Amino acid sequence: MTGEESQPVPQGRRCFVSNLAWRTSWQDLKDHFKSSGNVVFANVMQDTSGRSKGWGIVEFETAEQAADACATKNGSRVDGRILMVREDREDRDVKRGNNSASHRAGESSGMQVVVHGIPWSFDDQQLMAIFTDRIPSTQIESAEVVYGRDSRSRGYGTVKFLSSEDAQLAIQECDGLELQGRLLSVKLDQWG
Template sequence: DTGRSKGCGLVVFANARDAANAIATLNDTDLKGRPIFVREDREPAAATQTLSARGLVPNAPVGAARLRPEATAAPGTSVYVGNIAWNVTWQDLKDHFKSAGTVLHADVMAEADTGRSKGCGLVVFANARDAENAIATLHDSELKGRQIFVREDREGGSAVRNPLNGGATLVRPMAGVGSGGGGVCKVFVGNLPFETTWPQLKDIFREAGNVIRADVAQAADGRSLGHGTVVFASAVDAANAIQRFNGADFLGRSLKVLPQA
């Protein structure tokens, strides 16, 4: 009733061989200053029921069982984080955002079928003030060699979660680029060379996925404004475009690729 740790836990592996290896190699190892003991779980059925009852993730890959956050965060308490490096985990994200305030949980969005990171995620804070502080202080900060962008989460933290990579990863469409599957998803492309045409833009972004259309914004006299949009067939392709092209060099200019709200 208090949520306080009992000092013990469960890890579920994909097969019995890996579980046996964990017992052989990790029993009596040090975890945060304490030697842990590892043995076989003698009540697997009861354990699964307990995990479900306590809001944990049963039958998850190694390390994935942890307290599952609520389906919807309180208004104004969650932020969207983009341009995350592929190897960033939920724990990396949480640690990075602790400087802004009390982090309740952090999630990395993943593709539903493969569990591969989409290069974006969510961080939920204890209150709206901390979330605002994160946007003010951590936007454009560096995380594992990449400059991330941070803004308010416009979908309120709602998501379907898929337990992978040590934490609950989000498999909802990426915030700000529409819905997954057959939904239309748009990205903003900034800092374009003024001579860039829409066919060039479309050809470039085909490397990220199925491009439905590309447009370059123009002034009344037909001159390029140096930015445009690209519409993809899926949220996965849009996320891939942001991951692949944000900060990439194109004709001597560093592109800025963001979700188009």
């Protein structure tokens, strides 16, 4: 029996992880989950002040690895807290339906970009505004600045658009843009 026959509902590659300790970082999540498979992305969500929201996302190379993580890591402990782990219900690969079959690990969906060179003081809203201010017609699903253990920006992040056309336009308009003395690099995200 193949995996498709045993799973009539598409399984995503992302896990939603909640009940995180305030001090738990994305690196802690990645380290904890790597025994389930190849972690291609991990993030702990933070508010505008840089404080953890107590939840995060872990994305794996395959849906099978994500399913294993949901089964084996739910109830495990990190930084003294018992984690609650489930499939990410917002996983856009699953929500897209047919597109998820053609989106394999290491292939870009064409709708997410990685932005390097973000000014250090920028938060998620300011990252989004880089694109919406210059291209008012663009539609963005989300924008996330990556923060380190010290709650400081790492100077890069991801922006998810609602269409590949918007992502391409963002690359054309904003790659090489200078903001606050930093040069932006905007490229398609090979994992997004």
